[in-house]
């Protein structure tokens with residue numbers, strides 16, 4: 001028996017959202033101003049939600065850990081955003097985007113959610129254009145498109161290599177407009193440390209003021225968490241330094257189920273690791289695969305200084321060879337796995353001794369189109385590559401390698417984007433909803449903005465219009481206890497009792513964090529197996545203990561203190577990492593980004609087991625030191641036929 | 649490589665600050681400047697002292713969080729990069745490097761190298777947007793925008809709001825930051841209907857925050873990690889004049 005009700009409307013998939021909107025409870029404009037909504041996170045999902053809800057009349061308080069909403073990690077998205085506009089007239093449609101996304105996710109997402117996403121995708125472009133987002137244009141003044149992986153049409157809109165920046169600045173502008181009107185109260189430099197649940201409803205949050213250290217209670221009638229993904233559990237990733245799982249994790253500990261935590265996207269084209277002082281990895285956008293060709297030498301070559309001149313017959317363009325139909329634009333999980341396959345065969349071209357890299361080469365396209373065209377398309381990406389590696393990608397092929405990039409897993413939500421805690425909604429990368437086991441490129445921006453601009457403004461009313469909410473002040477036992485728990489955690493990590501001071505070996509947060517990251521990468525990374533996962537399940541709790549026994553977190557709780565911030569977030573990563581390993585071990589199949597060595601086809605592709613694993617794994621917290629309980633939401637496919645995913 | 653680092657330490661906005669000297673060994677020349685700072689903090693913390701506070705986030709030059717004055721120059725001496733894009737290969741073994749926060753009255757120091765740039769958010773709230781609400785809008789292609797216009801608008805839209813322009817300006821003027829948004833929106837057809845109101849309110853807010861006047865020195869554009877052109881400020885002045893002289897946007 002499952003306790004999960006996804007509340008998917010009945011009827012054909014094409015009409016579900018429209019019908020649902022008719023059935024949804026609407027809160028009258030006059031009544032909206034009696035509700036207060038707390039929005040945690042001001043990335044694409046949070047900023048678009050906060051602005052749209054305030055426009056409707058709700059009183060919104062928006063929180064972020066950054067000094068300004070504009071710095072949310074969405075700012076870093078490079079390549080683009082999908083939409084079914086079909087401007088190139090190449091046969092795109094809502095159905096095609098829907099199908100591509102379900103297939104791209106290896107048939108592990110909810111049909112109804114994905115269909116809605118595809119339907120709304122076109123509104124997002126219109127919204128952004130109206131806000132003045134400077135998308136790339138053709139000479140005639142119309143919007144330009146390019147292709148992304150897993151699709152055979154050009155449906156990706158972009159703003160040079162800074163699509164996320166421009167979309168976020170659009171949403172940030174909308175948000176600041178509401179700050180100006182007084183409908184949004186902005187709380188920057190606030191970290192949500194806990195969710196407060198009163199009478200089974202999400203009624204507030206406990207925050208740390210990151211400048212003064214004050215522990216504050218904020219009350220509301222609903223809480224929206226849009227705090228981004230948890231890729232930083234691996235330490236090295238393309239995610240920003242401050243990206244974290246804590247807001248979501250703390251909500252999980254208060255009763256929100258965590259869904260599919262093992263689904264992690266490893267992006268195939270990142271700048272390879274270089275040296276042990278490295279703190280993060282830099283993405284080279286997937287859009288580069290429109291013109292770049294991926295290859296390794298057909299036989300191991302010791303001297304790679306002359307790679308540019310390796311003749312064609314000595315190059316293995318392995319993606320074009322293995323996937324003649326999609327070629328270099330296969331989905332990310334497939335491209336990453338193939339890259340790993342090549343380096344496993346000792347054909348890699350990265351730095352010694354591991355040689356972990358493959359080539360991404362623009363030689364042919366530069367010859368064909370001229371350098372200026374490539375520069376116009378990808379100039380800023382080439383500059384970034386040059387800055388970081390000191391190699392000029394116009395004259396030598398780029399070296400790239402997979403890196404952790406995005407997390408498809410997240411807090412479980414129903415069709416209204418509400419979690420298992422009534423009144424707690426989860427948007428953007430923080431929820432699990434639309435991408436199944438693998439996300440297609442340019443679909444995260446689409447989903448975050450769809451959730452914030454076009455879904456939550458409707459579905460929030462469906463909750464607030466139906467429930468009874470008693471007034472809360474922030475002085476109820478639940479709020480007090482929450483504040484006291486947070487203070488205790490802070491005291492403990494700062495070693496107020498002096499217990500750790502006596503221990504002989506001490507470690508910095510970063511030392512312990514790197515160790516966790518490496519364990520996650522080696523055993524819960526690109527390829528997983530039973531033995532490795534069981535090892536991780538022993539190792540992570542050991543590391544967690546070591547963390548709490550030896551970590552050094554100096555400084556005061558009542559000032560700006562980055563080490564304290566990071567320490568608390570890393571402490572949560574230790575708990576999340578363990579759940580990810582457990583989820584990966586339980587899922588005895590391969591699907592999308594979750595690749596188990598034991599379950600693969602003869603050609604090394606992911607082998608699903610639809611009979612036994614066509615479900616969303618949603619984990620329920622049972623308290624400290626106890627294993628979580630697994631709940632299953634069965635996935636029902638009424639519109640697409642489950643097949644072995646093929647990009648040949 | 650081995651380095652001597654002189655780092656600004658300051659407990660709070662009203663406290664007196666001072667440079668503190670550190671030596672750091674075995675810095676990998678392929679490390680970024682911020683990774684060098686991480687390494688320094690590791691050493692300081694293992695020695696039982698409090699870490700130096702500095703901020704960063706994306707570490708790839710787009711979020712605008714990092715803000716260090718390196719040897720007297722905001723974001724260091726290389727052109728067109730943010731602090732996080734400075735690499736140690738630009739320094740030599742044995743170098744002494746001075747590291748300070750942005751210095752400008754409207755950017756009070758929070759701690760050490762961290763400053764408060766919320767004044768920028770307030771300037772933005774005063775009109776740095778096109779007033780449209782969420783909802784149905786004309787099809788994206790209904791408004792045609794010539795590619796060259798769109799490209800120039802983009803050059804201004806590229807601002808990351810880091811504040812290096814203010815830190816570099818002897819008058820602590822925020823003109824480059826403010827004018828970048830004004831220029832982007834004035835160039836686009838969608839932004840035309842409120843351009844007078846926008847420029848007036850944003851400039852007023854900028855002045856209220858205590859930023860200085862622009863005296864055409866050009867340090868701002870030279871320090872800008874996104875190379876926002878000085879013509880942006882000229883456009884803002886023109887827009888302002890236009891707004892004062894003929895305040896109707898309907899034209």
Ligand SMILES: Cc1cc2nc3c(=O)[nH]c(=O)nc-3n(C[C@H](O)[C@H](O)[C@H](O)COP(=O)(O)OP(=O)(O)OC[C@H]3O[C@@H](n4cnc5c(N)ncnc54)[C@H](O)[C@@H]3O)c2cc1C
Nearest residue numbers: 041042043044045065074079080192228428429442444445
């Ligand atoms: C380098 C890179 C490139 C990418 N390129 C693309 C692309 O081209 N196309 C695409 O579709 N997708 C892309 N993605 C993915 C996409 O950018 C993200 O999935 C998406 O932007 C996430 O948006 P979000 O609003 O959910 O979260 P974020 O933008 O991560 O925002 C999280 C917000 O939550 C706040 N926050 C976090 N924790 C707390 C807390 N405890 N308390 C209070 N506030 C908190 C933060 O301050 C921030 O405001 C890319 C990702 C990366 C890393």
